[in-house]
Amino acid sequence: MPDSPRASLRDIAADTGVSVATVSRVLNDHVNVAPRTRDLVLQAVERRRLRAEEPVRTRTVYVRCPYVLSDYFGLIVSSIAETLKLHGLRLLLDAGESAQHSDALTGLPDQDDVDAAILLLPPEDGDQLVTLSRTGFPFVVVDPRTPPPPDIAAVSAAHFSGARAVADHLIALGHRDIGVIAGPEDWLASDARLAGHRAALAQAGILLTPNRLRHIEPTTAAGRRAAADLLDQTPRPTAIACFNDKVAVGTLQAARERGLNVPADLSIAGFDDIDLSQATDPPLTTVRQPLQEMGRIAVTQLMRVLDGHQPEALHIELATTLVVRGSTSVCPG
Structure with a gap:
C-alpha cells in the first residue's frame, strides 16, 4: 500500500x-x-x-507559427520551446508560411497525441478561435492578429504605449511633419500602434494626414517602396515612424538612394528591437518588445489551463521600452 x-x-x-x-x-x-x-x-x-x-504519457503542446522563424518569431518560439521543456512537456512545431493556408485548428480537439496548443499570430478570425474554445481544447494565443475574444487567453506587447513613446520622442526632438508607415489595416498590432502615434501627435496639436500614412505588409522591400513614396513628396517629412525594424531598414535604403543623411536630414524609428536594429548604420531607434518573455508567459498561462485553473488575467500586455539610438535626432532647420 x-x-x-x-x-x-x-x-x-x-x-x-x-x-x-x-x-x-x-x-x-x-x-x-x-x-x-x-x-x-x-x-x-x-x-x-x-x-x-503505468508510464505517464508526456503531454504534447502543438505550437503553430505560420510564418518564417525569423529573429522575431524565432525568439518567441525558442522561448516557448525552452519553457515547455522546463515543465516536462513535449513540443510539436508547425511553422512556415505554408501553414497559413492549412485548416489546422478544426482537427486539433480530435488528435489523441496533442493536449494543448500555443498559436502565434493566428490568421484565423475570432469566430474560429471561439469555435475551438467551445470544444474545451486548451490553447493560448500569442500576439493576436485580431482582438481576442474575452474568454480566450492571449499574450501580447503593449503596442499602443510603445508607439506613443516613439511619436513623443520625435515630437520632443522638434519634428512636426512625421510620416507613419503602418502595418496591414486588419492587424490588431497595426491598429494599436497607429492609435499610439495618433494620440501623441494629437496631444501636440499635429494631424496625421492621409498623404503621410501608408499601410503595408511589414517587409524591408515594402518599407523601401512606401518610404520612397513619402520621401518623393514636396515637402517631405522630417521623420518617419515605421511599423517594425524591417520596414525601418527599407526606409533607410530609400533615404540613402535620395542622398539623404540619417539622422541629419531624416529621423527614422522602428519597432521590435530585433538584432538587425543594431547592425544598421546608424543603429535604429526602436521599441523593444519582450519577445522571450511573451513565450514564457504563454506557457505559464497554458499550464494553468492544463491544470484546470482559469488564468487570472486572460489578456496580458507586456510593457515595451523605447530604445534611442543614432537614427533619430533634432529636426533639421
Whole structure:
C-alpha cells in the first residue's frame, strides 16, 4: 500500500463499495470476510497497483507559427520551446508560411497525441478561435492578429504605449511633419500602434494626414517602396515612424538612394528591437518588445489551463521600452 494507508483504504472502499473496515480486514487477512468480498477488494488493489506502474504519457503542446522563424518569431518560439521543456512537456512545431493556408485548428480537439496548443499570430478570425474554445481544447494565443475574444487567453506587447513613446520622442526632438508607415489595416498590432502615434501627435496639436500614412505588409522591400513614396513628396517629412525594424531598414535604403543623411536630414524609428536594429548604420531607434518573455508567459498561462485553473488575467500586455539610438535626432532647420 502507498505511504498514506488511511487515504488508500478509503480509495479502495470507494472503488468496491464496501466499508473501510472491511477493506482493512481483507488487507490484514482476517478470516471473517466473505470470499467474494475478499476477491473484490484484492482485484481493486491490483488494478490500482497496475495503474501506478503505468508510464505517464508526456503531454504534447502543438505550437503553430505560420510564418518564417525569423529573429522575431524565432525568439518567441525558442522561448516557448525552452519553457515547455522546463515543465516536462513535449513540443510539436508547425511553422512556415505554408501553414497559413492549412485548416489546422478544426482537427486539433480530435488528435489523441496533442493536449494543448500555443498559436502565434493566428490568421484565423475570432469566430474560429471561439469555435475551438467551445470544444474545451486548451490553447493560448500569442500576439493576436485580431482582438481576442474575452474568454480566450492571449499574450501580447503593449503596442499602443510603445508607439506613443516613439511619436513623443520625435515630437520632443522638434519634428512636426512625421510620416507613419503602418502595418496591414486588419492587424490588431497595426491598429494599436497607429492609435499610439495618433494620440501623441494629437496631444501636440499635429494631424496625421492621409498623404503621410501608408499601410503595408511589414517587409524591408515594402518599407523601401512606401518610404520612397513619402520621401518623393514636396515637402517631405522630417521623420518617419515605421511599423517594425524591417520596414525601418527599407526606409533607410530609400533615404540613402535620395542622398539623404540619417539622422541629419531624416529621423527614422522602428519597432521590435530585433538584432538587425543594431547592425544598421546608424543603429535604429526602436521599441523593444519582450519577445522571450511573451513565450514564457504563454506557457505559464497554458499550464494553468492544463491544470484546470482559469488564468487570472486572460489578456496580458507586456510593457515595451523605447530604445534611442543614432537614427533619430533634432529636426533639421
